Amino acid sequence: MALEHASEHIQALLYSAYSTNSVRAMEQPLLERDVPLMRMAASATANVVLHTLQENGWDNERSTRIVVLAGAGDNGGDGLYAGAFLAARGYDVTAIAVGKRLHNGALDALCEAGGKVLVLDPYAQIPGYSSGFSAGEAGERLQSAIEYVRHATVVLDAMTGIGVTGSLHGIAQAMATALGRSGMPDSGLAIPDDQIVPHTPITIAVDMPSGIGVNDGTLPGPYIPADITIMFGAMKPCAMLPPACYACGKICIVDFDFDLMEMEPAVEMVTAGFASEAIRPCRVEDAKYSRGVLGLVTGSQEYPGAAVLSTCAAARSNIGMVRYVGPQRAQDLILHKLPEAVMGKGHVQAWAVGSGVPVEQDDADMNELHEDIQQRTITALLQHYARTGNEDQDARAEAMPPIVVDAGALDLLPNHVTAQVVLTPHAGELARLLTRLGHAMSPEEVFARPWHCVRLAAQETGATVLLKGAVTLVAGNDGGTLRVLAAGRAPASLATAGAGDVLTGLLGALLAQQSEQVHADAACMPEIAASAAYMHGRAAALASGSDQRGWHRPMLYHAHDEYPVVETVGRPIVAGDVVEAIPAVFEALQ
Ligand SMILES: NC(=O)C1=CN([C@@H]2O[C@H](COP(=O)(O)OP(=O)(O)OC[C@H]3O[C@@H](n4cnc5c(N)ncnc54)[C@H](O)[C@@H]3O)[C@@H](O)[C@H]2O)[C@@H](O)CC1
Ligand SMILES: Nc1ncnc2c1ncn2[C@@H]1O[C@H](COP(=O)(O)OP(=O)(O)O)[C@@H](O)[C@H]1O
Structure with a gap:
């Protein structure tokens, strides 16, 4: 029985997607039990980055530039903790703060590990970082941040998470406009994997690519297409619904042991077993x-x-x-x-x-x-x-x-x-x-x-x-x-x-x-x-x-x-x- 349950759970992880409301409901009991979900998400993210670097033969820590695009929410916290983990391993990690705040604990962890922080919003209130700079300087900071990201080895996109509705705005929108796409996607050439030309930066989205419609699979404005998306706990509908699913790249699911069996999926992908019925x-x-x-x-x-x-x-x-x-x-x-x-x-x-x-x-x-x-x-x-x-x-x-x-x-x-x-x-x-x-x-x-x-x-x-x-x-x-x-x-x-x-x-x-x-x-x-x-x-x-x-x-x-x-x-x-x-x-x- 336990085995059967485990196999159903894995099937649901791989072939069902759940709305953000369902994900929040499944997350709640774990948060109440103080399960450290953010740490788990960050550690998985850091390991996916390490694996990607190894796969591509980029094992020189000093010359490997990792950028975390960090928003003000928990998603930004996941990215910053992952950055802290990588900085502690000797990697050159810079967090670019696109919002007015950063997750406090995660920011401290990043700084302690030797990571750097660049603040873009002149109205930001981020402890230890001055703001109040002029509009001109804000523009210059944005431009240099965009250039910095373009020359990175890996970009961790942690600007927005599942709480976002509609299109990006403010600095996140400006970043996505400069670094990503807008409108309809390019789903990529249908060619064998070994013919895909390696490129940098490799973009790894934390939970979901910023700017896509998480529940309805739309692309409401500028967005940052990912090479890999690490989804926590369960797949979200954007992982299956066109056109957003083409912006997710390869998807990696981190199992948080959510009670998936108790929740109605928003979208179900048909498998061989399903079709045979x-x-x-x-x-x-x-x-x-x-x-x-x-x-x-x-x-x-x-x-x-x-x-x-x-x-x-x-x-x-x-x-x-x-x-x-x-x-x-x-x-x-x-x-x-x-x-x-x-x-x-x-x-x-x-x-x-x-x-x-x-x-x-x-x-x-x-x-x-x-x-x-x-x-x-x-x-x-x-x-x-x-x-x-x-x-x-x-x-x-x-x-x-x-x-x-x-x-x-x-x-x-x-x-x-x-x-x-x-x-x-x-x-x-x-x-x-x-x-x-x-x-x-x-x-x-x-x-x-x-x-x-x-x-x-x-x-x-x-x-x-x-x-x-x-x-x-x-x-x-x-x-x-x-x-x-x-x-x-x-x-x-x-x-x-x-x-x-x-x-x-x-x-x-x-x-x-x-x-x-x-x-x-x-x-x-x-x-x-x-x-x-x-x-x-x-x-x-x-x-x-x-x-x-x-x-x-x-x-x-x-x-x-x-x-x-x-x-x-x-x-x-x-x-x-x-x-x-x-x-x-x-x-x-x-
Ligand atoms: N050998 C045959 O007898 C064939 C017969 N066919 C039949 O031909 C008839 C007309 O086919 P179509 O609908 O392709 O006619 P059209 O190619 O004339 O398309 C009709 C309209 O739909 C748009 N459209 C066509 N395919 C689309 C797609 N995949 N996504 C979005 N828009 C699309 C076109 O731009 C056009 O405006 C149908 O009854 C179809 O069953 C087609 O299946 C082709 C082969
Ligand atoms: N890019 C694609 N990848 C895989 N299957 C596709 C793609 N585009 C279309 N299809 C499939 O091809 C079929 C085309 O059907 P349809 O548009 O009715 O063509 P026709 O009218 O010529 O028969 C559909 O089953 C559709 O799901």
Whole structure:
């Protein structure tokens, strides 16, 4: 039992992220017992710095310049104590005070160990350091501090911690503007680790990089991207949510033995074990109908390839049969590739609609498109999922089979639907959907605030919403609360035409094989959707032979653990290669 608990605790450390309120609640009992959390954080930070220096062969203490960007809060205290530890080992350590105060005990420790302090704020009240200097001198101090940091070996970013909301201001903002980035991130080249050119300074963030949105994963203003982020006690949502997760670099978790099992995570990253739950194992007495039948209304005259990709992906995803409804040209192409497919309507356990179906046009073509038989079929089907407030109608809607709604079908979705519906937009399609629902949004805004947008769409429509990306986010109802799951298993080479159509088929097939579970409790929809995204990403990794992923698990400090290594980014792929790799993923997960 104890072992099981320990392994669940480690799983939660590595794959769950907790809001700052939850972290504070978990911290409280330890603080009440006088557990020296700050000392523990500082000692871990110093050891990570030492390890990084050793790894890079920078073992000359005197010529190694370590800078601590120290804020006024506890986070600054962690950084200063870590600086004290390193100064005592003979390193050249300078703390740059960006606020009006410094943690007193930590400042004393740093000074006693031989560390230096540079104060930037003329209104600072830091014992032993004069302030009240002129605005001109403040500007000069800031400039020389920025130059000093640029020539450092290691920068410990301890300016702000989890208490900060919104964008940085004052001197911290000026530092981040000069040393970091603003706006959208550069997630870095998807290349093997041994091709990454070493650089200085190496930036190590204490608990979180300054300037990023800790709970919502946004980049609200200037921020300092980290090469390594040391997170204490638990991962925060910014470690998993794009775009902020790209600013965290490699993540190292320091276990404080928080009671993680008692707390609801804010975001959960899908693992192999989690995804395997979505697979229905074959039973001895199975018939093709009991294994699940998926109906697809995908493809069009314009995009018949999407019909082929979605249908072939579904057929390889552990179900008994696929039924296809669509234009003759698409039928011919499907049968050529997949003679097992059955054409025309019939009984199904789940539906997948919309991939390769053109979107509604705002111009004169609209009438013509309304005539499109695919769109009419999808519109009629989706009406059965509408929530109207009428009890009988809603009960009938809840009895419908689960359905995946992708691409062109998103435009045909009723505003309020039942929980059996899962939407699979990319950022462009989600922006379009939210705009139609009265929340005007551009694709760029969705990229900048994916966590907000995916939750908003789930709240507004009542559906589970899967927002595709390097880290795919899923939001859906879980017994009255909104649950957010993430899947970051895909290599960037999955960003190729038709990959989304493959996901539609794979997800539809998982829903068909789990339709009984969905009928018993539709709260499993987000789990199945996120599992599909994981399996889709893993199939792409297999097809391309790539170790690269949208998200890599953190390293556990002091557990003889190491950061995951990207040895190869593999071969380029087409969406059809992902289809071929799907059965091997089922084999690996079962
Ligand atoms: N072989 C085929 O038959 C293929 C069919 N496809 C189908 O083609 C239709 C149209 O596809 P698209 O939506 O890519 O059409 P577009 O490429 O026309 O994109 C529509 C809008 O969304 C934006 N957008 C596209 N991809 C985005 C992303 N990943 N993130 C943010 N914004 C994005 C674009 O800038 C554009 O404004 C869909 O029905 C799709 O299923 C595609 O999957 C490609 C392959
Ligand atoms: N940078 C990336 N890294 C990993 N996967 C990605 C990346 N960008 C996109 N993807 C994945 O590629 C797929 C693209 O789907 P979509 O945008 O619908 O394309 P299409 O419409 O051409 O099929 C999604 O599953 C998405 O999660």
